[in-house]
Amino acid sequence: MATKKKKSKPTASKKRVSLRLSRQNKIILGSLLIFLSIALFFSFISFYFTWQDDQSLLTEFANRNEQAKNLLNKFGASVSHYIMYKGFGLASFILPFLMCLNGLYLFLSLPLKNLWNKWIWGLVLLIWVAIALGFFADTQPLLGGLVGYEMSRFLQDYTGKIGVFLILLFALTVILVRLFKLTPEGVARFFRSKSASVAADFKKNSPSGTGPVETEEETEVILDTYTHKKDIPHLDPVMEESPKTQGGKTDTDEDDIAMEVNTVAEEKEESDLLSEKLVADFGEFDPTLELSNYKFPHLDLLDPHGSTGGITINQEELEENKNKIVETLKNYKIGIAQIKATIGPTVTLYEIVPDAGIRISKIKNLEDDIALSLAALGIRIIAPIPGKGTIGIEVPNKKATTVSMRSVIASSKFQKAEMQLPIAFGKTISNETFVVDLAKMPHLLMAGATGQGKSVGLNAVLTSLLYKKHPAEVKFILVDPKKVELTLYNKIERHYLAKLPDSEEAIITDNTKVIHTLNSLCIEMDNRYELLKLAMVRNIKEYNVKFKARKLNPNDGHTFLPYIVLVIDEFADLIMTAGKEVETPIARLAQLARAIGIHLIIATQRPSVNVITGIIKANFPARIAFRVTSKIDSRTILDFQGADQLIGRGDMLFTQGNDITRIQCAFVDTPEVAKITEYIGSQRGYASAHLLPEYSGEDSGTGIDYDISERDAMFRDAAEVIVTAQQGSASLIQRKLKLGYNRAGRIIDQLEAAGIVGPFEGSKARAVLVPDIYTLEKMLNEETK
Numbered sequence: 001m002a003t004k005k006k007k008s009k010p011t012a013s014k015k016r017v018s019l020r021l022s023r024q025n026k027i028i029l030g031s032l033l034i035f036l037s038i039a040l041f042f043s044f045i046s047f048y049f050t051w052q053d054d055q056s057l058l059t060e061f062a063n064r065n066e067q068a069k070n071l072l073n074k075f076g077a078s079v080s081h082y083i084m085y086k087g088f089g090l091a092s093f094i095l096p097f098l099m100c101l102n103g104l105y106l107f108l109s110l111p112l113k114n115l116w117n118k119w120i121w122g123l124v125l126l127i128w129v130a131i132a133l134g135f136f137a138d139t140q141p142l143l144g145g146l147v148g149y150e151m152s153r154f155l156q157d158y159t160g161k162i163g164v165f166l167i168l169l170f171a172l173t174v175i176l177v178r179l180f181k182l183t184p185e186g187v188a189r190f191f192r193s194k195s196a197s198v199a200a201d202f203k204k205n206s207p208s209g210t211g212p213v214e215t216e217e218e219t220e221v222i223l224d225t226y227t228h229k230k231d232i233p234h235l236d237p238v239m240e241e242s243p244k245t246q247g248g249k250t251d252t253d254e255d256d257i258a259m260e261v262n263t264v265a266e267e268k269e270e271s272d273l274l275s276e277k278l279v280a281d282f283g284e285f286d287p288t289l290e291l292s293n294y295k296f297p298h299l300d301l302l303d304p305h306g307s308t309g310g311i312t313i314n315q316e317e318l319e320e321n322k323n324k325i326v327e328t329l330k331n332y333k334i335g336i337a338q339i340k341a342t343i344g345p346t347v348t349l350y351e352i353v354p355d356a357g358i359r360i361s362k363i364k365n366l367e368d369d370i371a372l373s374l375a376a377l378g379i380r381i382i383a384p385i386p387g388k389g390t391i392g393i394e395v396p397n398k399k400a401t402t403v404s405m406r407s408v409i410a411s412s413k414f415q416k417a418e419m420q421l422p423i424a425f426g427k428t429i430s431n432e433t434f435v436v437d438l439a440k441m442p443h444l445l446m447a448g449a450t451g452q453g454k455s456v457g458l459n460a461v462l463t464s465l466l467y468k469k470h471p472a473e474v475k476f477i478l479v480d481p482k483k484v485e486l487t488l489y490n491k492i493e494r495h496y497l498a499k500l501p502d503s504e505e506a507i508i509t510d511n512t513k514v515i516h517t518l519n520s521l522c523i524e525m526d527n528r529y530e531l532l533k534l535a536m537v538r539n540i541k542e543y544n545v546k547f548k549a550r551k552l553n554p555n556d557g558h559t560f561l562p563y564i565v566l567v568i569d570e571f572a573d574l575i576m577t578a579g580k581e582v583e584t585p586i587a588r589l590a591q592l593a594r595a596i597g598i599h600l601i602i603a604t605q606r607p608s609v610n611v612i613t614g615i616i617k618a619n620f621p622a623r624i625a626f627r628v629t630s631k632i633d634s635r636t637i638l639d640f641q642g643a644d645q646l647i648g649r650g651d652m653l654f655t656q657g658n659d660i661t662r663i664q665c666a667f668v669d670t671p672e673v674a675k676i677t678e679y680i681g682s683q684r685g686y687a688s689a690h691l692l693p694e695y696s697g698e699d700s701g702t703g704i705d706y707d708i709s710e711r712d713a714m715f716r717d718a719a720e721v722i723v724t725a726q727q728g729s730a731s732l733i734q735r736k737l738k739l740g741y742n743r744a745g746r747i748i749d750q751l752e753a754a755g756i757v758g759p760f761e762g763s764k765a766r767a768v769l770v771p772d773i774y775t776l777e778k779m780l781n782e783e784t785k
């Protein structure tokens with residue numbers, strides 16, 4: 001406790017000193033201490049040799065005629081006499097060392113609190129050495145000094161020589177344990193591990209150790225004290241600093257202590273190094289390399305459809321419509337404060353600001369009245385326009401301007417679009433090109449009554465992608481039950497289409513094949529997720545970036561993944577015939593496929609709730625409605641009404657969740673699509689279409705022995721249908737006998753078991769093994785016998 005008290009006081013005072021001293025004063029005081037310590041050091045050394053000669057001069061300090069032999073003359077002789085001879089003998093060297101250390105701390109403006117510990121231990125060592133050397137005072141009085149001798153004698157008088165020796169030993173133990181943190185185990189460990197290296201070091205160092213006597217002596221003193229200090233906790237950085245400072249850094253003026261920070265570079269993984277080397281040698285992986293000469297279709301393949309001049313403004317029509325709107329509203333006592341027109345390709349938007357106090361719902365209810373007075377169909381009232389605070393009345397133009405695919409493809413918005421799957425749908429009501437990213441949608445539902453522009457819309461989507469994406473980057477799976485809409489794309493089979501293995505036609509027209517394809521896509525999805533997991537990435541974009549950087553080894557199954565866009569035209573037809581068997585994989589794909597680059601576009605004429613089921617709707621946030629016949633249909637598609645007010649011919653509403661945009665779909669005619677596909681198809685393509693994983697459907701069960709008694713009631717009818725048509729497909733039975741897919745599939749299995757049709761052959765129809773009805777009758781009759 002006493003020591004603690006003692007300790008805290010000087011620390012505090014030191015702190016106060018260090019706080020009070022300015023930087024300049026610290027330098028002055030620090031250098032004074034350093035020089036004084038140097039003077040003392042040389043005086044002490046010199047004193048050791050000259051003390052006897054100079055002893056008589058100690059009383060003659062003021063006499064200038066007397067000269068001492070000490071290196072620092074009378075000052076050196078006197079100080080050394082009092083400190084070494086009358087004081088602590090050889091141990092006195094500790095004092096200039098502590099002084100020098102103190103000077104350096106001040107000079108370098110290091111925190112003085114670290115010094116306190118050194119002084120304590122320094123003084124303890126000083127006394128210990130003085131007492132220890134005091135033993136030899138009879139022969140060598142200078143070794144222990146008078147204090148050392150007296151203290152040694154004092155202790156000897158009470159405890160004897162052995163007692164003093166034991167006290168010193170005990171004190172040494174305390175010093176070693178407290179100061180050097182030595183423990184017997186530590187010492188044993190140290191010697192065990194280091195004995196070899198110490199021996200080697202000793203051998204190595206010994207020749208240099210035998211240098212000139214002077215240097216040896218000097219080095220010895222400094223080294224001893226240095227080592228001693230070095231092990232004092234907290235001191236290490238300081239002590240490492242001081243030799244540097246002595247070596248010439250003392251002239252620095254800076255307040256801050258420079259700290260060297262070692263930053264260790266992250267170790268690179270082996271695969272990283274390999275990929276870097278591969279990229280350096282071969283460059284990044286280029287997925288387009290196989291078709292490096294592929295030329296994108298040029299704009300001239302598209303027809304301008306007379307829209308080169310842009311939209312023509314009919315001032316008269318504008319004025320007329322404006323007056324009619326103002327008048328109609330006036331009739332209902334709705335005053336207008338302001339009116340503004342924005343002319344689009346097919347409709348003009350009149351934005352009105354009604355007088356204060358007019359209820360919005362009142363205007364909204366006048367939709368039909370305004371339509372009547374304007375004598376125009378397809379008036380849509382948007383009350384209010386989101387984010388604008390005005391009410392919009394969309395009035396169709398008398399003469400609609402066709403928005404050509406060429407104009408939207410050529411627009412800088414599309415050309416500069418940095419999207420994964422950019423689609424230029426057409427132009428908005430304010431005549432701006434509307435471009436969206438299919439990858440972000442991530443699936444699209446398109447609906448509209450017949451003849452309103454769905455097929456054109458699908459072609460616009462496909463054309464946009466053909467103009468922007470290389471065959472290596474995107475693949476289409478086209479489902480076209482009508483067999484006429486998408487046949488043109490057959491020409492680009494080896495460039496852009498994906499199909500089931502062993503399937504002859506890439507464009508799917510058969511409903512059975514659709515189910516197989518959808519299930520195969522689910523397998524592809526699972527495979528892709530597995531690859532993403534292996535590559536430790538979250539989506540296809542990151543995966544392909546990593547693959548291009550050659551960080552994924554193709555030998556581990558990694559490959560560049562193209563986007564897959566599944567387009568289903570006439571979805572209603574499919575869902576009616578196959579029901580859940582289609583809905584389930586579609587819902588699965590829609591829920592999960594966004595991250596792995598499979599995107600679905602489904603189009604339907606019949607937007608009834610049994611076609612666009614809740615599960616489908618929930619997974620298709622992006623929806624397009626062309627004109628529909630009823631408000632209910634509009635609600636089924638968009639959850640809003642409005643699609644019933646459209647004017648057809650590509651006039652559409654697009655929603656991606658909340659707000660609705662009215663767009664005039666870009667028009668691309670069949671001959672244009674033919675030209676584009678011809679242009680692409682005539683170029684060198686891949687060996688075949690992109691192959692999807694094989695899917696063996698449930699109806700592939702070969703050799704299932706069905707009991708005759710368990711046969712379906714429609715078995716005979718189905719057999720007749722199959723044999724007559726000579727086509728072994730479940731969908732044929734479905735159509736002709738109006739059965740569900742599952743039942744038709746079961747019957748096909750039974751037909752196979754009966755030996756009427758051959759085994760499952762992938763996506764091809766099964767072979768019919770019975771040549772005609774007559775043979776079939778005979779066969780079945782024989783069975784029942």
Ligand SMILES: Nc1ncnc2c1ncn2[C@@H]1O[C@H](COP(=O)(O)OP(=O)(O)OP(=O)(O)O)[C@@H](O)[C@H]1O
Binds near residue numbers: 403449605666667
């Ligand atoms: N964006 C458009 N601009 C101008 N005219 C269009 C546009 N879209 C469609 N049309 C016109 O409407 C006609 C029918 O379009 P489309 O064949 O796309 O209809 P659909 O909805 O696919 O019909 P269905 O369901 O019977 O196949 C086209 O032949 C064309 O004359």
